[in-house]
Amino acid sequence: QVQLVESGGGLVQAGDSLRLSCAASGRTSRTFAMGWFRQPPGREREFVAAINWSGGITSYADSVKGRFTISRDNAKNMGYLQMNSLKPEDTAVYHCAARYGAHRDSVAWYDYWGQGTQVTVSS
Numbered sequence: 836q837v838q839l840v841e842s843g844g845g846l847v848q849a850g851d852s853l854r855l856s857c858a859a860s861g862r863t864s865r866t867f868a869m870g871w872f873r874q875p876p877g878r879e880r881e882f883v884a885a886i887n888w889s890g891g892i893t894s895y896a897d898s899v900k901g902r903f904t905i906s907r908d909n910a911k912n913m914g915y916l917q918m919n920s921l922k923p924e925d926t927a928v929y930h931c932a933a934r935y936g937a938h939r940d941s942v943a944w945y946d947y948w949g950q951g952t953q954v955t956v957s958s
Contacts, residue, residue: 836862836947837859837860837867838859839932839933839948839949840950841855841857841858841929841931841951841952842856842857842952843855843856844929844952844953845955846957847954847955847956847957848956848958849922849923849956849957850920852920853918853921853954854916854918855871855915855916855929855931856913856914857871857913857914857915857916857949859914863912865935866888867934868886868887868888868934868936868937868938868939869885869907870882870883870884870932870933870938870945871885871916871929871930871931871932872929872932872942873928873929873930873954874927874928875924875927876927880930880942882896882940882941882942883895884896884899885905885938886907887937888909890906890907890909902919903916904917916929921956923956923957924956925954926955926956927953927954928952928953929951929953929954930949930950930951932945933947934946934947
């Protein structure tokens with residue numbers, strides 16, 4: 836199993852940047868993909884970005900392409916989501932997720948989840 840803890844959320848203004856971090860622990864010796872998902876108020880959890888084990892393959896939701904960048908540092912067991920040009924519609928609880936195997940862009944594929952970190956973007 837993999838345990839995940841997110842950090843880095845907060846209250847920012849539109850146009851600002853934030854970097855979210857995800858610390859992984861547990862059975863990290865096996866290769867696992869990481870994903871970031873978000874749940875806006877009153878809505879379902881949605882895909883944001885995903886990255887494979889090596890970091891060489893990434894995918895993004897259309898709504899964040901060109902603004903968000905996912906990355907990871909396997910030596911430190913860390914994942915990151917750099918968020919630039921934030922918009923009020925990016926307001927949500929952001930969750931880090933992991934799955935053994937290839938990266939995927941759907942909630943249903945992921946087995947391990949962090950508790951989430953709140954990101955609020957004011958206009």
